[in-house]
Every structure is written in structure tokens, then in C-alpha cells.
Amino acid sequence: MESKVLSEDEKDSCKLSLDELRNYSERLTREAFFKILTRLPVTSLLQCKLVSPRWHASVKDPVFIDAHMSRANEDDIYLIIFHDWPRCKLQLVQIAATFDGHQPEPIKSIGSTLESVLPDFDLVGSCNGLLCLYKYHYDDPLYIYNPFTTLYRELPKQDWDHSTVCSVCFGFGFHPKTKDYKVIKIVYYRRADSHYIPEGDPDVFVLTLGFDVSWRKIGKIPHKVIGPASEALVCGNLHWLTFTDAESVAHLNIVSFNLETEQFRLISGPEMKRQKSETHLLTLRGSLAAVISYRNEMNEIWVMKEYNVQDSWSKQFEIGNYVPRGVDLFMGMPPTRARRNGYMGRICDVFNDIELQGLPLQFQTIVHVGSFASVEATCGNYHIGN
Numbered sequence: 150m151e152s153k154v155l156s157e158d159e160k161d162s163c164k165l166s167l168d169e170l171r172n173y174s175e176r177l178t179r180e181a182f183f184k185i186l187t188r189l190p191v192t193s194l195l196q197c198k199l200v201s202p203r204w205h206a207s208v209k210d211p212v213f214i215d216a217h218m219s220r221a222n223e224d225d226i227y228l229i230i231f232h233d234w235p236r237c238k239l240q241l242v243q244i245a246a247t248f249d250g251h252q253p254e255p256i257k258s259i260g261s262t263l264e265s266v267l268p269d270f271d272l273v274g275s276c277n278g279l280l281c282l283y284k285y286h287y288d289d290p291l292y293i294y295n296p297f298t299t300l301y302r303e304l305p306k307q308d309w310d311h312s313t314v315c316s317v318c319f320g321f322g323f324h325p326k327t328k329d330y331k332v333i334k335i336v337y338y339r340r341a342d343s344h345y346i347p348e349g350d351p352d353v354f355v356l357t358l359g360f361d362v363s364w365r366k367i368g369k370i371p372h373k374v375i376g377p378a379s380e381a382l383v384c385g386n387l388h389w390l391t392f393t394d395a396e397s398v399a400h401l402n403i404v405s406f407n408l409e410t411e412q413f414r415l416i417s418g419p420e421m422k423r424q425k426s427e428t429h430l431l432t433l434r435g436s437l438a439a440v441i442s443y444r445n446e447m448n449e450i451w452v453m454k455e456y457n458v459q460d461s462w463s464k465q466f467e468i469g470n471y472v473p474r475g476v477d478l479f480m481g482m483p484p485t486r487a488r489r490n491g492y493m494g495r496i497c498d499v500f501n502d503i504e505l506q507g508l509p510l511q512f513q514t515i516v517h518v519g520s521f522a523s524v525e526a527t528c529g530n531y532h533i534g535n
Contacts, residue, residue, distance in 0.1 A: 182207065187217045190225045190243070191278075191297050191519035214521050218277060225519040229275065229296070232509040237270050237285075239296060241517070242505055259296045266301075267292060272513065273319040273332070273378045278520025279527060281321035281332060288317040291332060293358065295524050296517075302528040304332065304356060307364050315339040315347040318376030324385035324408040330358040330527055331408050333387060335374055347373075355411060359529030370413050372404050380430040383437040384456045385409055388416070388430050401428060401439060405457075419451040419462040438465075 177185070186194065186207060194217075198205045207213050230240040239259045263282075273281035273291065283291045289311070294301035320333035334354040337347035350369040355361075374389035381388040386405045401418025418428075418439050427442040437453040448468040455461035 183210075183213050183216060186213065187220050191217075191521065192243070194521065195297065208521050209523075211523070211526065214523065218518070218520050218522065227517045227519055228514045229272075229280070229517040230508070230512050230514050231272055232512040233269075233271075233285075234509075234511065237264070237268060239280075240507075241296065243519075244516075259299075263292065263294055263299075263301050266303075271377065272515060274321045274382070275515050275517040276321055276323050276330065276382060278518045278522035279330070279524065280517070281319070283319065287311060288314070288334075291319075293330075293524055293528050295520075295522055297519060298521060298524065300524040302524050304358070304528070305361075305363050307334070307354065309336075313338050315345065316376065318351075318374050318378065318389065320379035320387040320389070320406060322379070322382040322385070322387050322408050326385065327409050329360070329408065332356045332358065333379070333406060334364070335370065335376075337373075353413075358527050367411055370404070372413070372415070374404050379406075381432045381437055383432055383435070386456075388437060390428060390430060391415075401441075403430065403437075403439075416457060417459045419464070433465075 182203075186197065186204075189197065194208050198208055226244045227241045228244060230242065232238055232240075241257055241259055267282065267284060269285050270282045270292075271285045273283055275281075278295060278297070280294045280296060281291060282294055283289065290306045291304045292301050293304065315337045317337070318335040320335075321330075322333075323330050332355070335351045336354065337351045338349065340346045340348035350371050351373075352369055353367050354364040355367050356364050373392045375391065376389070379387040379389050385408050387408065388406075389404045391402045391404045401421065403416040403418050404413060405416050406413050416437075419441070421428075421441060422443065426444070429440055431438050431440065433450070433452055437456060439451045440448060441451065442448045449464055450466040450468075451462050452465045453462050
């Protein structure tokens with residue numbers, strides 16, 4: 150059956166006044182009302198809060214937030230665009246809107262007083278609609294921030310001598326069984342004769358949000374992880390790439406951290422054709438994945454179909470030596486992550502250009518779920534701001 154195209158008069162006759170919308174919603178049961186609201190993107194829900202006290206209270210209800218989150222993980226996905234020049238700034242764009250075949254989607258700035266509190270920051274990661282940020286030059290303090298509600302909380306500071314620290318790698322994630330959010334710090338200390346060379350195995354510190362009042366030291370790990378932050382959260386485990394002996398190892402080595410048991414383990418990645426490649430990790434449809442970029446040749450995306458089973462690695466996509474339109478690559482390097490700025494990723498079945506208006510010259514992106522996840526409920530009594 151073909152769908153009928155409504156005339157402008159017919160469209161106007163279908164519109165409800167604000168009073169009619171308010172009265173209609175009041176007659177719905179709580180279950181039916183929530184079911185309707187969960188289908189709306191978070192940007193629409195921000196406007197819905199203004200309709201009536203019931204609408205405002207509903208989007209703060211923990212039952213509604215969980216129900217909306219389950220749908221948002223599939224339907225309400227955004228790119229958070231971070232750039233640090235001339236000052237640190239967060240912007241966003243809704244991914245679905247970039248594939249509608251219309252004009253390029255404009256970038257939207259995220260307004261928040263957080264920028265006045267934390268003018269020089271960097272990203273740890275995104276989880277269930279919450280961002281974790283840290284003060285760039287000092288690696289402390291860290292903040293949990295919902296860019297849609299604009300609420301944030303400062304996490305307890307670390308009691309340490311920062312002059313002895315060489316570098317810090319971070320992780321932020323949620324375990325579906327324990328329902329706990331945790332932030333991880335892997336701290337490398339300076340060698341006595343150098344500010345830039347680490348010495349010894351790093352210390353590991355953990356903060357369970359809303360529970361721990363200070364950072365807990367849980368031990369050391371005999372691995373050098375590649376930071377500054379974990380790139381993939383899968384099955385309640387954070388993941389980092391680790392350095393290996395290029396002459397003897399033909400596989401990627403991945404360090405995982407279980408957010409429930411707080412134990413580390415080593416996972417073998419997919420076999421590489423040769424060592425000269427650029428690699429980063431990501432979560433793809435709930436599975437651990439690795440992007441391997443061979444210079445001047447191709448980009449491969451491998452997926453571990455069964456978690457922590459080496460033989461389950463499968464090459465899902467192969468992309469030629471593609472250069473995104475308008476991007477000049479240095480020394481012929483393929484699209485990859487460059488630190489401190491620059492991230493070009495493709496997370497879709499069809500490999501397309503995404504045209505956006507207002508992009509900065511250099512930037513980093515992360516995939517973010519739009520939600521009303523409560524910063525207060527997640528962080529407990531830590532200092533709150535908005």
C-alpha cells in the first residue's frame with residue numbers, strides 16, 4: 150500500500166495545541182506514556198520536559214531512563230566531537246541525521262558551565278550516556294558529565310606526588326551484573342634520570358562511583374598499555390592495546406580489565422600480515438573489534454565473535470586505501486587515530502562520507518548514546534555542578 154502525502158492543510162489539522170497534548174497525555178496510563186516517550190530522541194525529550202509537570206517528572210524517573218537507554222543504544226546515537234584549539238570544546242551531531250540524504254548536518258555546540266570549571270580537559274570515554282573527562286595537564290581531577298542534562302560531578306582527587314608521575318592511562322565503564330560504574334587509573338612513574346621514560350610496573354587505582362570515597366590501589370600490572378584511555382568496553386571489560394616484541398609476536402596483544410573481579414588478563418588479537426601497521430580497538434555491535442590499517446594498502450576491521458575466544462576473530466570489513474574527502478594524509482598514512490587530535494572512523498555497513506557543517510580543522514570523535522542517565526544517582530555525594 151502506498152503512503153498518502155498529506156497537504157499542508159491536512160498537516161495543520163493533525164497538529165495538537167499544547168493544551169490538547171497536555172490533556173491527552175494525562176489520560177494515558179504510566180506504562181503507555183513511558184512507551185511513547187522512550188521512542189523519542191533525547192533532544193526531543195529535552196523540549197518535552199516543558200509541556201507539564203508530569204512530562205518533566207517522567208524523564209527523570211529511573212524506570213523511564215533505563216527503558217529509554219535500551220532503545221537509545223540502537224536509535225539515538227551521536228558523535229561527540231572534541232577539539233582543543235583555540236580552547237577545549239565539545240560539540241555533537243546525531244548520526245542518523247547524516248544518512249538521510251539531505252543537506253550536510255550542522256555541528257551543534259554543547260553549552261555548559263563545565264568549560265569554566267575545566268577549561269583544559271581531555272576525554273576518557275563515554276558509557277551509557279555519561280562522559281568521563283580529566284584535567285589534561287595534571288591527569289586529576291576527573292569529572293562525570295551528561296552533555297544533555299549538562300550536570301557534572303567532580304570525582305575525588307588522588308592523594309599523590311604528581312612530580313613523580315610519568316604518564317597515566319585511564320578507563321571508564323559499567324558492569325551489567327554489578328550495575329557499578331568504575332574509573333581506572335594506570336599510573337607509570339618517572340625514571341630517576343628522565344621525565345619521559347617510565348620505570349617499573351605501573352600502579353593501578355580504581356574508584357567505584359557512588360561507593361568509594363577515595364581511590365583504591367589494587368596492585369600492579371606487568372604490561373605497558375597504550376593510552377591515554379581504554380578504547381573498548383565489552384562484556385563488562387575495558388581493553389587497551391599493549392606493546393609487544395615486534396620480532397616474535399604475529400598477533401595483537403590486548404590487555405583487558407574485568408570491572409567486576411578487578412582482574413587483568415591478556416587477550417590475543419587477530420593475526421596481522423606484518424608488523425608495520427596502525428591499530429586501534431573499538432566496540433562493534435557489542436563485540437570487541439580491532440581496526441588494522443596497513444600503510445598505503447588497506448584497512449581491515451576484525452571482530453571477536455565470541456568474547457575471549459582466540460579462534461573467533463573474523464575479518465568483517467576490508468576498506469581500500471581510502472582518503473576521506475578534503476583530508477590530506479601525512480606521508481601516505483591511512484585513516485587512523487593520531488594523538489592528540491584526529492580520529493576518523495566508520496561504523497556502518499556501507500562505507501560513506503559523512504558531510505558535516507562547521508567541523509574544526511583537527512578533532513577527535515567518540516560515539517555517544519543520548520540519554521538522561523543521572524549524574525547524581527551514578528556519583529552519589531560527590532560535588533555536583535551544572
